[in-house]
Structures are given as C-alpha cells and as structure tokens.
Amino acid sequence: MALPSEVRRIKGERVNLRRFRLADEPTVWEGRSSAEPMALPTGPGRRSQLRKRLLASGRFVHGSLDLAIESNGRLIGDVQARMGAGQRLPPGVVELGVDLYDPDQRGKGYGAEAVALLTTWLLEHGIAERVQASTAVGNLPMRRVLDKLGFTFEGVMRGFMPVGAGREDFALYGVTKAEWRAPHRVAQSR
Ligand SMILES: CC(C)(COP(=O)(O)OP(=O)(O)OC[C@H]1O[C@@H](n2cnc3c(N)ncnc32)[C@H](O)[C@@H]1OP(=O)(O)O)[C@@H](O)C(=O)NCCC(=O)NCCS
Numbered sequence: 001m002a003l004p005s006e007v008r009r010i011k012g013e014r015v016n017l018r019r020f021r022l023a024d025e026p027t028v029w030e031g032r033s034s035a036e037p038m039a040l041p042t043g044p045g046r047r048s049q050l051r052k053r054l055l056a057s058g059r060f061v062h063g064s065l066d067l068a069i070e071s072n073g074r075l076i077g078d079v080q081a082r083m084g085a086g087q088r089l090p091p092g093v094v095e096l097g098v099d100l101y102d103p104d105q106r107g108k109g110y111g112a113e114a115v116a117l118l119t120t121w122l123l124e125h126g127i128a129e130r131v132q133a134s135t136a137v138g139n140l141p142m143r144r145v146l147d148k149l150g151f152t153f154e155g156v157m158r159g160f161m162p163v164g165a166g167r168e169d170f171a172l173y174g175v176t177k178a179e180w181r182a183p184h185r186v187a188q189s190r
Pocket of ligand 1: 038039040077097098100101105106107108109110111112113134135136139140141142145148
C-alpha cells in the first residue's frame with residue numbers, strides 16, 4: 001500500500017476540498033458545536049484538540065485526514081478520512097465522514113460532491129481499495145448521498161453508536177475500487 005499523500009487542494013465543480021487554516025478555527029468550532037447528535041455523536045471534543053487537527057490538516061495523522069469543504073470561496077464544512085490500525089480498520093479500508101455546518105448549505109449537492117471528490121482521490125492515489133461510511137439509520141440525507149454516489153448498502157449495525165442515553169443503529173455503506181465510477185473529475189489533487 002502506498003504511503004498516504006499530502007493534499008493541498010482537490011478541485012471540484014461546485015466545491016473544493018482544501019487544507020484548513022488556523023483562521024478557520026472559529027467557524028469549525030461553531031459548526032461542530034451546533035451539530036446534531038446524530039451527525040456528531042461524539043460531540044465537538046476539546047477546542048485544543050480541534051486546533052491540533054486543523055494544524056495537521058492535509059496529511060494523515062494518527063490515521064486521520066481532515067479537509068475543509070469550500071464553496072464560492074467560503075468554508076462550509078469538513079470531510080474526514082480515517083484509516084489504519086489506530087482506527088481499527090484493515091489495510092486498504094478508509095472510512096469517511098462529512099459535515100456541512102449550516103443547514104442552509106445542505107440539499108444543494110455539496111455534500112455528495114465532497115464525498116465523491118475525496119473517494120476518488122483516495123482510490124486514485126492507491127490509498128484505499130475500499131471506501132466505507134456509516135450513518136444513523138434515520139439520517140436520510142446522508143444515506144441518499146451514499147446511495148446516489150453508488151455506494152452499496154451493506155447492512156445495519158444494531159446498537160452501534162452511543163448517542164445520549166441510548167445507542168443508535170447505524171447503516172453501513174461501502175464501495176470498492178473496481179466498482180467506483182467517479183462522478184466528478186478531480187482536476188488538481190496535489
Ligand atoms: C449529510 C450531508 C453531508 C449531505 O450533504 P448535502 O449537501 O445536504 O447532500 P446532497 O444535497 O448532495 O444530497 C442530499 C440528498 O438527500 C435528500 N434528502 C434531504 N432530506 C431528506 C429527507 N428528510 N428524506 C429523504 N431524503 C432527503 C435530498 O433530496 C438529496 O437527494 P437528491 O439529490 O436525490 O435530491 C449534510 O446534509 C450534512 O452535513 N448533514 C449534517 C451532518 C451529517 O449528518 N453528516 C453525516 C454524518 S455520518
């Protein structure tokens with residue numbers, strides 16, 4: 001498996017993925033703090049930890065890669081890729097997460113394009129052989145994103161995620177390198 005590459009910018013048609021800058025911190029913090037528990041069951045975490053993650057953005061650090069989603073030059077959300085033994089994933093398997101901070105920015109195709117761009121980049125750079133994502137069974141927008149990009153629904157992980165006082169069932173989706181038909185061209189990825 002090739003060593004994970006560094007990302008500066010991945011250009012799409014309507015969104016770009018780019019490294020975070022320290023100036024992004026207040027927007028990311030506010031976005032993560034206001035996320036619904038279903039979208040971010042672990043909560044926003046510590047702010048000092050967030051700063052470290054922003055500084056490490058663009059590289060896999062401890063098996064985790066964070067990138068900003070930008071639309072019309074504005075930071076609107078983030079995508080994450082997780083891999084490796086530290087994330088309890090077999091070699092070649094990468095797990096994605098995505099969050100658009102402002103509900104007004106949702107439902108416009110940005111989330112799907114961001115997931116497509118990152119999936120293409122991971123598969124084309126030999127980092128992933130399989131890309132997977134899971135979400136609460138009731139998170140219909142996320143499930144629709146994965147469906148429309150051609151991820152396969154592989155089943156329900158019952159009682160998977162602690163949320164509040166209970167545990168949520170999570171739907172698991174995956175796509176292999178052989179199956180992936182990139183819906184968006186990655187114009188520039190280094
Ligand atoms: C999930 C998320 C990233 C999707 O991004 P997005 O830009 O809104 O997604 P898109 O616009 O590409 O697609 C959303 C799809 O869901 C559909 N949808 C929206 N609300 C829906 C609902 N209540 N029921 C069914 N489908 C719904 C939309 O119609 C659209 O499908 P279409 O393109 O066939 O019309 C975004 O909504 C988000 O950030 N949500 C909060 C964070 C979150 O839940 N992240 C995932 C955690 S695993």
